[in-house]
């Protein structure tokens with residue numbers, strides 16, 4: 130019989146499993162900034178828009194930065210089991226809409242989202258096969274400066290975010306990768322995340338996401 134020369138040796142090589150990638154780390158480390166830079170690479174990635182009941186900050190756009198909803202609507206979504214994960218983060222509801230992730234994974238695209246560290250712990254429990262990346266600052270001074278320069282915090286909310294970081298660092302063990310977001314070296318952090326995605330697709334035993 131003629132050998133089928135073009136036939137792939139492994140099914141997986143022709144149909145890679147989509148990844149669920151979770152980017153987490155302390156507030157102000159640069160998660161959103163890194164994701165914005167990653168978007169510009171035009172990779173086949175679905176960037177999840179999470180939901181919140183906090184009001185938009187100046188410049189934030191509904192459906193782009195968050196799905197902005199009322200507290201009542203958020204609580205309806207929780208009751209209707211529409212959230213994969215949700216938490217009260219610094220006093221506001223934040224949550225990951227289940228349907229959005231399911232649709233994106235079904236289309237074969239890798240899915241990436243950012244959550245705080247408690248959210249990453251919850252997603253690890255719900256979906257052990259997710260790829261968890263901890264974004265870290267190079268040092269405390271750079272990180273602190275970033276939070277202050279952003280001008281988004283009152284002295285009280287700044288203090289809350291700083292206090293949270295010691296607790297968050299105790300979760301480092303649960304992550305698969307750590308990427309350092311060095312001051313003014315944003316593209317280097319993005320390169321490393323792209324490399325993680327590439328290497329994850331080379332696994333002999335791909336991660337299989339079931340939600």
Ligand SMILES: Nc1ncnc2c1ncn2[C@@H]1O[C@H](COP(=O)(O)OP(=O)(O)OP(=O)(O)O)[C@@H](O)[C@H]1O
Pocket residue numbers: 154155156157158159160161162163275276278279310311312313314315
């Ligand atoms: N590599 C970098 N070099 C310099 N500035 C940076 C870098 N990465 C992020 N920043 C700046 O740090 C600030 C915080 O970034 P960003 O809002 O993306 O953090 P975050 O982790 O998403 O915060 P939060 O968890 O509170 O939403 C922003 O002003 C951003 O411009």
Ligand SMILES: Nc1nc2c(ncn2[C@@H]2O[C@H](COP(=O)(O)O)[C@@H](O)[C@H]2O)c(=O)[nH]1
Pocket residue numbers: 155156160179180183214215216218219223224225243244245246247248249
């Ligand atoms: N656990 C979750 N955390 C989330 C989600 N969406 C965003 N976040 C995180 O909340 C904090 C505060 O965000 P801010 O925009 O109000 O500064 C930040 O660390 C986000 O990454 C989510 O769905 N679940």
